[in-house]
Amino acid sequence: MEYLDFEKPIQEIQDQYVNCVLIEKKSGINMKEICNQLQLKLEKTIKKLHSNLTPWQRVQLSRHPNRPYTLDYIHSITKEDSFIELHGDRHFSDDKAIVGGFGKIEDHTFMLIGTQKGKNTKDRQYRRFGMPNPEGYRKALRLMKLAEKFEKPIITFIDTPGAFPGIEAEERGQGEAIGKNIYEMMCLKVPIIVLIIGEGASGGALGIGIGDKVSMMENSWFSVISPESCSTILWGSRDHKEKSAEALKLTAGNMHQLNLIDEVIKEPLGGAHFCPKKAYKLVKKQIIKHYKQLSEINIEFLIKKRKNKYISIGFFDE
Structure with a gap:
């Protein structure tokens, strides 16, 4: 440990x-x-x-090297050998930073999609530290459309420091891919459950983050920018990251108070990394609860409710 x-x-x-x-x-x-x-x-x-805990300490916990990642949750909450990973965006390549496929939780089949980090140096490079390229978002959308075709609910797991910032990602349409995902997810004719299990940064998170129910793990964060990047922009160095984390209101508690998420998932004593098995059970319980609630709602009404949920966020003047 x-x-x-x-x-x-x-x-x-x-x-x-x-x-x-x-x-x-x-x-x-x-x-x-x-x-x-x-x-x-x-x-x-x-x-x-x-x-x-301070907001910055929660950010540190969200990045803890022993913290469970997306595939840990998927393999732990689905029935044994029921998860079938699907690959490729049918346009360019298979992005290893985003994983997805069908899997069974209890007696229900779900499409499970999430950003995946690595557990060691080699794996982190392979997964690009959980930072998706445009083809990752296009793969995610392809899988969501597949779920819609077969009328299967969607679960997304978010744990990313942001979309990959390389020039090649911009050349292949990073912003367009994220924007299209947000637009399409608003109208998908199946229930969508979103779980922020670690870092939820910027458009990298929003690209798979639109849902009917959005929950955050207690020691996760969700923000337009990381504390370090915010500090660099405002003060020219990373030295004010603690102050930035406080000002950004990025913790699960802050997000819930601002009505930007639906629920906070309480973590085991010491955090998810102290007792992953308990964390898996808590997440599974949350998924089943939300699925039962959403499956009773007429799909057209659910889509209307989903759109209104995001339209009502924030304030603006004309």
Whole structure:
């Protein structure tokens, strides 16, 4: 387990607990009472630290290297061997930063689509750190249209630092691909459930982020720009990223208060990376709950409701 700077008190107690268990195994001395005390101290320390996290600390947690990614959720919440990954945009190539395919959750078939980061250096390069190219968004739209054809609900998982910013992506129509996805998702004749499980940055997130129900994990964020980029634009350096994170109101709590999302998914004690299995169960429960609610609504009314939801966001003067 890797620990962030502000998680060092947790690491110290965790190391003491592990040493206590090892001493008991090697020496045969009964250390249960001390181990129990350390376990209680660990829980109290985690609760104390996580009860007053700053926006920047939540951004750090959303990027934690041990945090579950899209494919972790998909393989954990779908029935064994039921997920069939589909590839390619039928125009240019298969973007590895976006994954998608049909899978079964309980007795229901869904189209599951999401941005995928890598777990090591080689995999991160392969996945382009979860930053999609235009063909990734076109693949996502192709799969959504396929889901619509077979009348299957759509689930999208968002965890991206943004769309890929390279010149070649712009040459192939990055903005057009994202814009088209937003436009088409407004009118898809199937329920759409959106889950922000980590980073939700800029158009990179919006390209698969339009839904009837939008939920955020407790330690995720959703914003037009990352705190570092915001700090660089306003102050000429990344040194004010903490101040930027506070001003951007990007946390799940902020998003819910502003009525930009529907629900916040409470994470296990210490975050999703501390107990991924609990995180999977919570996400699965949320999906089933939202699917049952949405499946009872007439599809034409659902589309109208979806459009009004996004039209009503923000204020403007003519």
